[in-house]
Amino acid sequence: xxxxxxxxxxxxxxxxxxxxxxxxxxxxxxxxxxxxxxxxxxxxxxxxxxxxxxxxxxxxxxxxxxxxxxxxxxxxxxxxxxxxxxxxxxxxxxxxxxxxxxxxxxxxxxxxxxxxxxxxxxxxxxxxxxxxxxxxxxxxxxxxxxxxxxxxxxxxxxxxxxxxxxxxxxxxxxxxxxxxxxxxxxxxxx
Amino acid sequence: xxxxxxxxxxxxxxxxxxxxxxxxxxxxxxxxxxxxxxxxxxxxxxxxxxxxxxxxxxxxxxxxxxxxxxxxxxxxxxxxxxxxxxxxxxxxxxxxxxxxxxxxxxxxxxxxxxxxxxxxxxxxxxxxxxxxxxxxxxxxxxxxxxxxxxxxxxxxxxxxxxxxxxxxxxxxxxxxxxxxxxxxxxxxxx
Amino acid sequence: xxxxxxxxxxxxxxxxxxxxxxxxxxxxxxxxxxxxxxxxxxxxxxxxxxxxxxxxxxxxxxxxxxxxxxxxxxxxxxxxxxxxxxxxxxxxxxxxxxxxxxxxxxxxxxxxxxxxxxxxxxxxxxxxxxxxxxxxxxxxxxxxxxxxxxxxxxxxxxxxxxxxxxxxxxxxxxxxxxxxxxxxxxxxxx
Amino acid sequence: xxxxxxxxxxxxxxxxxxxxxxxxxxxxxxxxxxxxxxxxxxxxxxxxxxxxxxxxxxxxxxxxxxxxxxxxxxxxxxxxxxxxxxxxxxxxxxxxxxxxxxxxxxxxxxxxxxxxxxxxxxxxxxxxxxxxxxxxxxxxxxxxxxxxxxxxxxxxxxxxxxxxxxxxxxxxxxxxxxxxxxxxxxxxxx
DNA sequence: AATTAAACGAGACGGTACGTCTCGTCTTATT
DNA sequence: AATAAGACGAGACGTACCGTCTCGTTTAATT
Numbered sequence: 001x002x003x004x005x006x007x008x009x010x011x012x013x014x015x016x017x018x019x020x021x022x023x024x025x026x027x028x029x030x031x032x033x034x035x036x037x038x039x040x041x042x043x044x045x046x047x048x049x050x051x052x053x054x055x056x057x058x059x060x061x062x063x064x065x066x067x068x069x070x071x072x073x074x075x076x077x078x079x080x081x082x083x084x085x086x087x088x089x090x091x092x093x094x095x096x097x098x099x100x101x102x103x104x105x106x107x108x109x110x111x112x113x114x115x116x117x118x119x120x121x122x123x124x125x126x127x128x129x130x131x132x133x134x135x136x137x138x139x140x141x142x143x144x145x146x147x148x149x150x151x152x153x154x155x156x157x158x159x160x161x162x163x164x165x166x167x168x169x170x171x172x173x174x175x176x177x178x179x180x181x182x183x184x185x186x187x188x189x190x
Numbered sequence: 191x192x193x194x195x196x197x198x199x200x201x202x203x204x205x206x207x208x209x210x211x212x213x214x215x216x217x218x219x220x221x222x223x224x225x226x227x228x229x230x231x232x233x234x235x236x237x238x239x240x241x242x243x244x245x246x247x248x249x250x251x252x253x254x255x256x257x258x259x260x261x262x263x264x265x266x267x268x269x270x271x272x273x274x275x276x277x278x279x280x281x282x283x284x285x286x287x288x289x290x291x292x293x294x295x296x297x298x299x300x301x302x303x304x305x306x307x308x309x310x311x312x313x314x315x316x317x318x319x320x321x322x323x324x325x326x327x328x329x330x331x332x333x334x335x336x337x338x339x340x341x342x343x344x345x346x347x348x349x350x351x352x353x354x355x356x357x358x359x360x361x362x363x364x365x366x367x368x369x370x371x372x373x374x375x376x377x378x379x380x
Numbered sequence: 381x382x383x384x385x386x387x388x389x390x391x392x393x394x395x396x397x398x399x400x401x402x403x404x405x406x407x408x409x410x411x412x413x414x415x416x417x418x419x420x421x422x423x424x425x426x427x428x429x430x431x432x433x434x435x436x437x438x439x440x441x442x443x444x445x446x447x448x449x450x451x452x453x454x455x456x457x458x459x460x461x462x463x464x465x466x467x468x469x470x471x472x473x474x475x476x477x478x479x480x481x482x483x484x485x486x487x488x489x490x491x492x493x494x495x496x497x498x499x500x501x502x503x504x505x506x507x508x509x510x511x512x513x514x515x516x517x518x519x520x521x522x523x524x525x526x527x528x529x530x531x532x533x534x535x536x537x538x539x540x541x542x543x544x545x546x547x548x549x550x551x552x553x554x555x556x557x558x559x560x561x562x563x564x565x566x567x568x569x570x
Numbered sequence: 571x572x573x574x575x576x577x578x579x580x581x582x583x584x585x586x587x588x589x590x591x592x593x594x595x596x597x598x599x600x601x602x603x604x605x606x607x608x609x610x611x612x613x614x615x616x617x618x619x620x621x622x623x624x625x626x627x628x629x630x631x632x633x634x635x636x637x638x639x640x641x642x643x644x645x646x647x648x649x650x651x652x653x654x655x656x657x658x659x660x661x662x663x664x665x666x667x668x669x670x671x672x673x674x675x676x677x678x679x680x681x682x683x684x685x686x687x688x689x690x691x692x693x694x695x696x697x698x699x700x701x702x703x704x705x706x707x708x709x710x711x712x713x714x715x716x717x718x719x720x721x722x723x724x725x726x727x728x729x730x731x732x733x734x735x736x737x738x739x740x741x742x743x744x745x746x747x748x749x750x751x752x753x754x755x756x757x758x759x760x
Numbered sequence: 761a762a763t764t765a766a767a768c769g770a771g772a773c774g775g776t777a778c779g780t781c782t783c784g785t786c787t788t789a790t791t
Numbered sequence: 792a793a794t795a796a797g798a799c800g801a802g803a804c805g806t807a808c809c810g811t812c813t814c815g816t817t818t819a820a821t822t
Binding site for chain 3: 692695738752
Binding site for chain 5: 385386387388389390391394420424425426427428429432
């Protein structure tokens with residue numbers, strides 16, 4: 001039998017305030033400038049309340065991603081009937097994912113967070129490679145699944161990340177070329 | 191007539207000591223733990239001497255990459271005659287690029303550096319996507335070049351980066367599957 | 381009802397360690413060489429803990445004076461029955477107030493501290509012109525008090541400070557002459 | 571036979587520019603904020619040119635005092651016929667000696683300089699205790715000279731310095747009381 | 761109801777690093 | 792040889808955060 005615990009229970013209000021504060025500071029100033037003290041200040045919360053539940057800022061962000069507070073609105077793909085165009089459009093959106101006025105791209109910030117926190121890294125990939133994308137991509141590949149599908153998904157999303165890191169521009173034509181390279185020009189029609 | 195600048199000239203010894211120190215600290219402890227003070231300390235140099243020539247640690251690392259002090263030994267591809275195998279082997283090496291004892295992968299650290307510094311981002315891509323890789327990849331694609339070639343290269347390298355960020359394992363079979371996805375199974379043989 | 385302040389309370393141990401460190405460094409090397417970093421280092425304290433409670437090094441020294449950690453043992457005058465001799469002896473002691481091995485006179489250091497910090501200036505005068513001196517001086521002046529007494533005290537102590545600043549020697553004969561000038565030769569006898 | 575020196579001779583223009591710069595910076599911001607780099611910058615001179623001729627900032631200020639670039643206009647006493655009033659007026663002027671907009675009193679700054687530099691200390695006293703003051707004071711004391719005269723002068727000027735350091739106000743009445751204490755009320759009239 | 765213990769806000773603490781400033785020494789090309 | 796310019800190693804400045812550690816208050820479940 002488990003030892004019965006007495007005393008107050010974890011405050012959901014505090015948890016919410018912390019995640020809200022983290023998300024808003026992250027989108028405003030990027031991952032590098034995100035600080036535990038800043039989160040506590042904006043959330044109106046003691047620092048210990050954050051450290052009690054999360055080991056570091058990376059894990060706070062990881063939880064925010066998990067709850068769909070970041071990236072959530074990029075999950076759905078357009079559906080024009082042409083999978084190739086839809087994928088390119090969705091990747092373009094991913095690439096331009098940016099919110100900060102001072103030019104710190106949000107995608108780069110997410111990459112920085114992923115580089116610094118294992119949990120964030122895991123979740124970032126899972127979230128980006130979400131169901132809608134995989135479904136469309138599978139169709140475009142003629143029903144591929146499993147490792148094959150994942151390879152294609154990683155290639156598409158990875159290429160976008162690499163270009164974002166290199167600060168190169170990436171227009172729609174480039175994006176279509178990328179989709180063609182990975183998905184193949186003639187496969188869907190065959 | 192140009193204004194003749196008088197006074198002492200930049201110390202090459204100091205520049206070298208700084209880059210050496212930065213490279214060794216970076217490979218030992220990763221980008222996050224790299225500090226300007228640490229570099230100055232190990233280089234036996236005043237902090238101002240670093241700040242005089244570089245705006246931040248990202249730019250020091252960028253210069254180290256440019257000079258081939260990082261990554262240089264991963265530039266050459268093996269040559270077994272089978273481009274598919276060679277590419278997979280080279281990508282595996284890129285993926286396992288790691289030196290830190292405390293588990294901070296070197297590739298992830300480079301990604302963090304790229305996310306934080308525009309110059310590093312630019313140079314990282316240029317360096318990784320170096321001549322040897324592009325040449326072999328072009329052959330594998332049946333002589334592709336220009337945007338088409340770059341799309342394929344970004345897809346391959348990007349996928350590896352994404353998997354590194356997500357802390358997933360990536361064995362040789364996965365790597366071959368990736369190469370097949372991007373390069374195509376039958377193209378080289380045709 | 382007053383707002384109840386919660387949270388940890390100021391650490392008396394840290395306060396003591398800081399004042400102790402400041403006093404020892406001050407007497408060892410003088411005010412000019414006294415640094416906030418040095419105090420923090422010797423006190424085994426974070427710099428912020430000093431800056432949290434004092435604006436600058438001058439104010440730390442001011443508090444040390446207020447607590448009698450500097451100057452305290454020069455407060456008592458000898459009592460030979462002859463006020464003139466006693467005052468001269470006490471002023472000589474004030475003049476020779478020195479501790480530093482490298483010749484930085486302690487009195488000059490106090491003057492530098494007073495010049496740089498309003499609070500130290502105020503407290504320095506209050507401390508030097510302490511009760512025992514005023515009492516004896518008042519007797520020597522035939523019971524003078526108030527502004528008259530202060531004028532005489534300032535004249536005596538000020539003259540000593542000026543001579544200390546000018547690095548001139550000041551023997552007992554000079555000191556007696558000074559006392560005679562301010563107190564008057566014949567007053568005590570009358 | 572002396573070794574004949576060849577090469578250019580010390581630049582008087584540079585010397586002047588340095589002293590001018592030092593004086594203006596001193597009166598603007600006080601001794602504490604005076605820096606060798608600041609002097610060199612404003613004087614349009616290499617730092618080495620200052621260090622070649624002066625060991626430190628205190629000595630530059632000492633030379634400026636010696637040349638009458640500081641204090642020079644306070645040397646003359648008014649002459650109303652009443653030595654007591656004249657001395658009090660002159661001491662008041664000394665006390666209010668201030669130039670900085672941010673309240674750093676010039677007299678306190680001179681004291682700081684004197685505390686930090688032996689040469690400045692020596693010259694400060696010599697300059698303040700200049701001929702005009704001594705002459706008037708001697709008359710007021712009924713022709714005193716030598717150590718006796720110096721004791722009185724030190725007492726007067728020292729008292730003013732001490733009050734300046736303590737940031738206390740010092741009005742004309744106080745000043746007259748001080749003069750009376752040192753010079754004696756009835757001496758001049760007798 | 762009284763007790764008990766954990767979660768909370770607040771924030772002090774010993775630290776490390778930041779990026780800037782000045783120190784005094786040392787090159788360099790010019791005059 | 793003296794100069795203007797300024798790079799250099801050194802280290803203090805005052806600030807921002809780190810992660811840990813009290814504080815006193817508030818809130819549940821257990822007696």
